[in-house]
Amino acid sequence: MAVAVTTFITYTLLFAALYFEVFLLLSFLLRHGLKRPQIMPARRHSSLPTVAIVVPCYNEERTVARTIESLLNLEYPKEKIEIIVVDDGSKDATYEVASRYEEAGVRILRKENGGKHSALNLALLNTNSEIIGCLDADSSVEPDALMRIAESFENTSVSAVTPGIHVREPRTILEHIQTAEYRLSVFIRNALASVGSIFITPGPFSIFRSSVVRKLGGWRHGHSTEDLELGLRLQERGYTILNNPAATVWTAAPRTLKALFRQRIRWTYGFLRNTADYHFMIGNPRYGNLGLMILPTALLSIFAAIYFAAVLIFSAANSAFEAYIRLVASGWNIALDPLAFSASVYSTSFAIFLVYFAIAIVMGLIAIGSFISLGKHRLPASAFLFILIYSFIVPLWLSAAVVRAALKTGVAWR
Amino acid sequence: MEQGNPNRKIAFGTYGAAFGITALIFATALFASTYFTERRVADIRSVQDNISVDILSLETQFDLLAENSCGDIEENSVLSSELLPIAARLSTLESQSNVNTDELTRLKRYYSLLQIKDLLLMKQVSEKCGLEPIFLLYFYSNAGDCPECEEQGYVLTALNERYPQLRIYSFDYNLDLSALRTLTSISNVKPPLPAIVINGRLETGFKEIDDIEAFIPELAELKQATSTEDESDAN
Numbered sequence A: 001m002a003v004a005v006t007t008f009i010t011y012t013l014l015f016a017a018l019y020f021e022v023f024l025l026l027s028f029l030l031r032h033g034l035k036r037p038q039i040m041p042a043r044r045h046s047s048l049p050t051v052a053i054v055v056p057c058y059n060e061e062r063t064v065a066r067t068i069e070s071l072l073n074l075e076y077p078k079e080k081i082e083i084i085v086v087d088d089g090s091k092d093a094t095y096e097v098a099s100r101y102e103e104a105g106v107r108i109l110r111k112e113n114g115g116k117h118s119a120l121n122l123a124l125l126n127t128n129s130e131i132i133g134c135l136d137a138d139s140s141v142e143p144d145a146l147m148r149i150a151e152s153f154e155n156t157s158v159s160a161v162t163p164g165i166h167v168r169e170p171r172t173i174l175e176h177i178q179t180a181e182y183r184l185s186v187f188i189r190n191a192l193a194s195v196g197s198i199f200i201t202p203g204p205f206s207i208f209r210s211s212v213v214r215k216l217g218g219w220r221h222g223h224s225t226e227d228l229e230l231g232l233r234l235q236e237r238g239y240t241i242l243n244n245p246a247a248t249v250w251t252a253a254p255r256t257l258k259a260l261f262r263q264r265i266r267w268t269y270g271f272l273r274n275t276a277d278y279h280f281m282i283g284n285p286r287y288g289n290l291g292l293m294i295l296p297t298a299l300l301s302i303f304a305a306i307y308f309a310a311v312l313i314f315s316a317a318n319s320a321f322e323a324y325i326r327l328v329a330s331g332w333n334i335a336l337d338p339l340a341f342s343a344s345v346y347s348t349s350f351a352i353f354l355v356y357f358a359i360a361i362v363m364g365l366i367a368i369g370s371f372i373s374l375g376k377h378r379l380p381a382s383a384f385l386f387i388l389i390y391s392f393i394v395p396l397w398l399s400a401a402v403v404r405a406a407l408k409t410g411v412a413w414r
Numbered sequence B: 001m002e003q004g005n006p007n008r009k010i011a012f013g014t015y016g017a018a019f020g021i022t023a024l025i026f027a028t029a030l031f032a033s034t035y036f037t038e039r040r041v042a043d044i045r046s047v048q049d050n051i052s053v054d055i056l057s058l059e060t061q062f063d064l065l066a067e068n069s070c071g072d073i074e075e076n077s078v079l080s081s082e083l084l085p086i087a088a089r090l091s092t093l094e095s096q097s098n099v100n101t102d103e104l105t106r107l108k109r110y111y112s113l114l115q116i117k118d119l120l121l122m123k124q125v126s127e128k129c130g131l132e133p134i135f136l137l138y139f140y141s142n143a144g145d146c147p148e149c150e151e152q153g154y155v156l157t158a159l160n161e162r163y164p165q166l167r168i169y170s171f172d173y174n175l176d177l178s179a180l181r182t183l184t185s186i187s188n189v190k191p192p193l194p195a196i197v198i199n200g201r202l203e204t205g206f207k208e209i210d211d212i213e214a215f216i217p218e219l220a221e222l223k224q225a226t227s228t229e230d231e232s233d234a235n
Helices: A002-031 A064-072 A094-099 A116-125 A145-152 A173-194 A210-215 A226-236 A257-277 A285-329 A338-345 A350-374 A383-407 B012-065 B079-094 B101-129 B149-162 B178-186 B209-215 B218-234
Strands: A051-057 A081-088 A107-111 A131-134 A139-141 A158-167 A207-209 A240-251 B135-140 B167-172 B195-198 B201-204
Touching (some): A094 A107, A107 A116, A116 A131, A116 A210, A145 A207, A158 A350, A226 A240, A240 A350, A285 A383, A350 B012, B012 B101, B101 B167, B101 B178, B135 B149
Parallel strands (some): A051 A081, A081 A107, B135 B167
Antiparallel strands (some): A139 A240, A158 A207, B135 B195
């Protein structure tokens, strides 16, 4: 009985996982076909909106200069762009480092420490620019990124545009793995845009229409994920969020497992708490595909990952126990049974085939993500490693985040 | 290209198409899995067919014995080289969920029958040629009523590795096979299982390697014979 239930749940979840992959792929292909977005030629400068890019900083003395320089290098009419560094009560030399760029036209605001959302709101109060965006001090942008994004705001119904985010200068294995992961995210974000369902406007270089953000009352704390909260709020009020994968942003990914765990627990925690706050959207067709399909699937995927991990751990423990009994029974005479071994490797079970299919599709999605963002035709070398390693570590932070969200512990940025 | 779609409309068409494609992938995976499992079963069946030829050949050999010397009969003619790998493959198949159980039962019955034939032939050959092999019959159940059977199986596998000349035959007690019924009643085997019959003597309950070695003093000679042989090989 227990076995039958486990089998049923396993196949249902496998079906759901495959279904979601296929749904995203299909939505993407039906909307775009396989193309990398191009910049419109002969752009009329007069029609471009005025832009404020905010760099919220808290103790970023080592990285903020590079971020500011990449913003100064943006290909955009100088009279239409405003760079605002907000020093959110840093205790290090962030203010001094940023001040060096005042001559280049960078505005610097200083305030008591109050969190990223408060820094963004201060900048929003202090600008008249038509569109406003944020670039974290650990990120930098390609020169053409803003031009690609700003074009979309000519359509007055557009309220926000998200970029294509990539790992900056990956060195460690963990960073390379995240490179593959971010390419997958590029695809997912673009596919979500094609069904009007982007619900995260990521910190690095998401750009908003200032009037809309003001009308909504600015940024909120959002359980330490203000970018997710604002995305959901925009969707709730029926605003349109687009994605331009070719607007490239490079962001520093966590280098250590510990830092990665901290970041991902914050993300998942924020997702769970914010969707709890916006629970009325889940399964609600009034919110289109996002309500009916995307949010329920995103929630399900967290529990599915934990479930599969639990099943895997249970069966691994089981076979370890069997191996132990076998060793004891044979008087610690270690003799590998070659037949049993080869049988387990070349298992022909139904579930294994489904997992192969799912992995193949994910590889395809990573490849598409690489192409539409960077125009690359090859999979990142770390793609297989990404699937292998993430299968083991993702359920760990998901479980931790679920527990913390249930206990409402709060999460810190660092 | 428009980078996305200000689109709140529910994409029911895409929902349906994605469902169809996913169902197709499921069907393909099921087909592939069934195909490869079938091939594995077919593989086992062909090995079984080969064994039946070998058994027939052994029978023929035995018939010829009347006219020839016993030196032509090898002690481990069929069992060790052909039957044991089949046992391993059968148990692998048994652990997979999507194997046709009727087919598997058929293969197991056939396999048990071959074991019994091998046992009888070897007994006759031994008598005729004055060999003294040790026969160990192992009766197990995987109907859930024998928690120690799996462990007993490992013990016997280990024992067989230590004494390759020991002839171990294993039988699923619950298998519906008249020849097996006769064998169990002759040997007085009844639950609780596991049960081991060593040269006609019945032992029930789980037995460690040391226990079994204690039952069969001849094992020590077997081992000695093997190691002497090894030494002469080395020389």
